[in-house]
Amino acid sequence: MSVFESAPLFPKDAIFALTAQYNHDPSPVKVNLGQGSYRDGTGLPWVLPSVRESRRRLSGGQKLHHEYLPILGLPEFRSAVGKTLLGAQAHIAIESKLAVSQSLSGTGSLHLAGTLLRDYSGLTHQVLLSEPTWSNHHLIFSSLGFEVRTFRYYDATTGSLDWKSYADALHAAEPKSIVVLHACAHNPTGCDPTREQWTEIGRIIKAKSLFPLFDAAYLGFRSGNFDEDAFSIRHFVNDLGLEAAVAVSFAKNMGLYEISNPPAYGAKVATQILSDESLRSMWFEDLETMSTRIGTMRQSLCDLLVKSGTSI
Incomplete structure (x- = not known):
């Protein structure tokens, strides 16, 4: 028996369930009156021009990275x-x-x-x-x-x-x-x-x-x-x-x-890396690079502490 045997089963979100049915419906004349997300004339999510420009500015320099934010946020x-x-x-x-x-x-x-x-x-x-x-x-x-x-x-x-x-x-x-x-x-x-x-x-x-x-x-x-x-x-x-x-x-x-639903950007990046053999091999090399450098920095710190007479 699973330790989660007594966990309650929550009903599916009605809006998302309806959207899933809509997406699987092959009818060429269907109309979605459910989920409140803005779409363009072809039914696809619309990237606002202001958002597109903001993304361009962020990605154009060194401002865009993947570091932790403070606990309260940006x-x-x-x-x-x-x-x-x-x-x-x-x-x-x-x-x-x-x-x-x-x-x-x-x-x-x-x-x-x-x-x-x-x-x-x-x-x-x-x-x-x-x-x-x-x-x-x-x-x-x-x-x-x-x-x-x-x-x-x-x-x-x-x-x-x-x-x-x-x-x-x-x-x-x-x-x-x-x-x-x-x-x-x-x-x-x-x-x-x-x-x-x-x-x-x-x-x-x-x-x-x-x-x-x-x-x-x-x-x-x-x-x-x-x-x-x-x-x-x-x-x-x-x-x-x-x-x-x-x-x-x-x-x-x-x-x-x-x-936010859940965060998709990181998941998309990780999916490509995990699913593509060349990217996965590159990632494994990146892991080795980080691990090796961490070890080198630790050893360098230890050597400097010993050299300065610090008790460790």
Whole structure:
């Protein structure tokens, strides 16, 4: 019997399972309305011109390497995200109170935020989610031991936000509960509160001492304007002075999926090396080069220490 006999079997991700069925369907007239990744007119992932140019600049010199990042992530990235998300002037005003950590895209940042709030905050272990919402929200917070509560978000009969249900749920929430908010382009309904409704949501959250956790995966997708789509976050933080957590991802609005799901670049490099005889032979030589040099450097260090009279 395997030691993993009692391990639970989680259901397949519904979106990825549907995409797999779509890819295997031989029909020439199929249309994919599922996975929310941007495609070009031929159905292929679109590499944004800005991303292509950024890659060219990085690969044109010695800037691109494969070294470890600091534990909190690339410092320049963390700074740029804070400034872009909150606005340059607001970022200056609250920079001393701002904590930014790089993680594995949307799911990773939500999990990190959930762990932080569970273990190191004075908040309750209750999380309020809209219904419907991104399926991962339920899995992430339930796996962390949170009590997940939901409220009806969308009125299918009117095709609009169920504002009464939303406001009632916030009023009924236990103080110091966590509220997961879709910053814009609500997944999966695409229906967002108006600015006036966001203002009221912020007022209730502040009055009830609730904690807002923004899932910001689609900034720029809703209106075509990043600053416009960041209104909810900026209003809560800059205008209301609320403490908040923001899980921001550039997987969708920069088309950088393969970096985080799971990291694809290194896997592609390794696959070529492991599958191609000439590259594998070259790699074996590289291993010998590194191993030999490490031994030589160790011996040189030892010789210098002995020569200097250091006890080793």
